[in-house]
Amino acid sequence: xxxxxxxxxxxxxxxxxxxxxxxxxxxxxxxxxxxxxxxxxxxxxxxxxxxxxxxxxxxxxxxxxxxxxxxxxxxxxxxxxxxxxxxxxxxxxxxxxxxxxxxxxxxxxxxxxxxxxxxxxxxxxxxxxxxxxxxxxxxxxxxxxxxxxxxxxxxxxxxxxxxxxxxxxxxxxxxxxxxxxxxxxxxxxxxxxxxxxxxxxxxxxxxxxxxxxxxxxxxxxxxxxxxxxxxxxxxxxxxxxxxxxxxxxxxxxxxxxxxxxxxx
Amino acid sequence: xxxxxxxxxxxxxxxxxxxxxxxxxxxxxxxxxxxxxxxxxxxxxxxxxxxxxxxxxxxxxxxxxxxxxxxxxxxxxxxxxxxxxxxxxxxxxxxxxxxxxxxxxxxxxxxxxxxxxxxxxxxxxxxxxxxxxxxxxxxxxxxxxxxxxxxxxxxxxxxxxxxxxxxxxxxxxxxxxxxxxxxxxxxxxxxxxxxxxxxxxxxxxxxxxxxxxxxxxxxxxxxxxxxxxxxxxxxxxxxxxxxxxxxxxxxxxxxxxxxxxxxxxxxxxxxxxxxxxxxxxxxxxxxxxxxxxxxxxxxxxxxxxxxxxxxxxxxx
Numbered sequence: 001x002x003x004x005x006x007x008x009x010x011x012x013x014x015x016x017x018x019x020x021x022x023x024x025x026x027x028x029x030x031x032x033x034x035x036x037x038x039x040x041x042x043x044x045x046x047x048x049x050x051x052x053x054x055x056x057x058x059x060x061x062x063x064x065x066x067x068x069x070x071x072x073x074x075x076x077x078x079x080x081x082x083x084x085x086x087x088x089x090x091x092x093x094x095x096x097x098x099x100x101x102x103x104x105x106x107x108x109x110x111x112x113x114x115x116x117x118x119x120x121x122x123x124x125x126x127x128x129x130x131x132x133x134x135x136x137x138x139x140x141x142x143x144x145x146x147x148x149x150x151x152x153x154x155x156x157x158x159x160x161x162x163x164x165x166x167x168x169x170x171x172x173x174x175x176x177x178x179x180x181x182x183x184x185x186x187x188x189x190x191x192x193x194x195x196x197x198x199x200x201x202x203x204x205x206x207x208x209x210x211x212x213x214x215x216x217x218x219x220x221x222x223x224x225x226x227x228x229x230x231x232x233x234x235x236x237x238x239x240x241x242x243x244x245x246x247x248x249x250x251x252x253x254x255x256x257x258x259x260x261x262x263x264x
Numbered sequence: 265x266x267x268x269x270x271x272x273x274x275x276x277x278x279x280x281x282x283x284x285x286x287x288x289x290x291x292x293x294x295x296x297x298x299x300x301x302x303x304x305x306x307x308x309x310x311x312x313x314x315x316x317x318x319x320x321x322x323x324x325x326x327x328x329x330x331x332x333x334x335x336x337x338x339x340x341x342x343x344x345x346x347x348x349x350x351x352x353x354x355x356x357x358x359x360x361x362x363x364x365x366x367x368x369x370x371x372x373x374x375x376x377x378x379x380x381x382x383x384x385x386x387x388x389x390x391x392x393x394x395x396x397x398x399x400x401x402x403x404x405x406x407x408x409x410x411x412x413x414x415x416x417x418x419x420x421x422x423x424x425x426x427x428x429x430x431x432x433x434x435x436x437x438x439x440x441x442x443x444x445x446x447x448x449x450x451x452x453x454x455x456x457x458x459x460x461x462x463x464x465x466x467x468x469x470x471x472x473x474x475x476x477x478x479x480x481x482x483x484x485x486x487x488x489x490x491x492x493x494x495x496x497x498x499x500x501x502x503x504x505x506x507x508x509x510x511x512x513x514x515x516x517x518x519x520x521x522x523x524x525x526x527x528x529x530x531x532x533x534x535x536x537x538x539x540x541x542x543x544x545x546x547x548x549x550x551x552x553x554x555x556x557x558x559x560x561x562x563x564x565x566x567x568x569x570x571x572x573x574x575x576x577x578x579x580x
Contacts, residue, residue: 005338006337006338007351007424007425009345012346012350015346015376015377019376019378020376026375030364030368031361090361094360095358095359096361098326098355099359099373101325101326102347102348102353103376103377105325260328262326
């Protein structure tokens with residue numbers, strides 16, 4: 001520490017992006033709240049799969065590994081966005097953003113690091129869900145070998161991964177937009193569960209609406225990814241346009257807001 | 265370090281230039297300029313809501329400036345790579361996830377800055393947080409413990425500049441003395457320290473240089489001697505058996521006299537007032553300097569920004 005009036009920055013490199021990701025990943029499980037959220041997600045998926053397995057075994061129903069994956073996806077599509085919301089909003093609700101953004105003033109790098117953490121946690125969850133699906137199928141195989149099938153299409157798994165990641169990103173985008181945990185969760189629930197009903201009602205009641213709604217309904221557009229049957233320019237166009245509306249727009253405004261926001 | 269004007273030196277580490285921050289019609293920081301030099305502790309002093317915190321937040325890029333700028337070592341904070349290695353910041357010791365342990369908070373900082381885990385233990389040791397305390401979660405910390413942890417966090421990256429907002433808040437007297445020693449030693453080794461406080465005594469004891477802010481404006485700056493020399497009106501409170509006669513005698517000498525409580529307030533040194541009384545054979549029952557040093561200066565300079573009126577005739 002020489003008594004010079006300038007800071008010599010030549011020997012200091014920018015914080016590497018991988019390090020930001022590692023720190024953000026650690027922050028997702030180093031508190032009780034974060035740790036138990038992750039445990040609960042796996043717990044809920046495991047519990048529902050176990051109940052489903054028992055029902056199948058007792059009722060002697062035919063079942064495929066793919067069925068378990070679909071069931072798991074149904075739950076993670078709700079739980080992963082909440083995880084993504086928490087990754088963003090806790091910096092504001094706990095005010096830890098003050099330190100986070102003091103240590104990395106280039107805020108967009110932190111936001112992207114958090115997004116990468118969201119993707120990592122999504123993949124971990126999906127792998128865990130898949131392993132649980134395999135275990136449940138194995139149980140059914142033992143109980144009812146004749147009725148149990150191991151068929152699962154690679155495209156199903158790809159569709160599962162992509163739709164779950166998009167669901168997570170949906171929560172993430174709304175979180176950056178609102179920077180508030182309860183508000184982001186409420187808006188996500190509306191988007192996820194209320195909006196499809198409104199679209200359906202609109203399609204049924206308003207003549208011209210079914211022309212417009214495919215361009216607006218991101219979740220319907222994703223249905224084709226899940227089936228991995230996205231074909232034709234029109235379907236891709238629906239996906240891109242509705243995706244820009246529900247992911248791109250909130251994320252863009254949210255990022256703009258985070259970059260300008262005063263951290264209190 | 266030569267004494268003299270605090271402005272315009274070439275060796276300023278922190279330079280704040282004409283900084284203004286407005287919130288709608290409210291101006292939190294109004295055209296503030298000052299410097300903090302290496303090897304010195306600069307105290308940033310002002311009543312609650314004077315704009316100290318806002319100024320410091322602008323320095324580290326958490327609040328955008330409306331106009332003007334603040335540089336550290338010639339750089340804007342946001343242009344400093346891995347800033348924790350150069351500038352230690354403590355703005356609010358409570359602004360951490362309440363569910364994290366003290367050790368975990370320091371570990372996250374150390375990892376971000378790319379420091380070995382051993383640095384966390386060194387810092388815990390430095391601020392006297394025991395291993396058991398370090399394992400507790402922040403929500404169970406007292407304010408004093410949070411401050412110690414915050415100071416440890418600011419020092420993690422072995423920075424050459426420290427920016428601390430109210431670091432002594434919540435520390436017990438022993439803790440304040442400890443912090444004083446720590447920061448003095450840090451400045452003696454060439455570090456630059458800028459710390460804010462609303463408590464004059466605290467800053468008076470630790471700071472080499474003081475910047476007084478009130479209502480978002482700098483009202484005075486310099487070391488203690490300069491501050492007192494600048495505004496050294498000799499004022500005396502005096503009470504005599506015959507106040508009227510004394511007032512007449514003082515006014516005859518051309519001194520300004522005003523009624524103050526049961527006595528008089530004279531703009532002259534006590535010795536001159538006493539001499540006048542002796543010459544006129546007036547019996548004095550009370551004679552003392554109304555010049556209360558820095559505290560009076562502080563209150564006077566920031567008077568229009570104080571929330572509470574200073575009681576009239578308060579002991580000097």
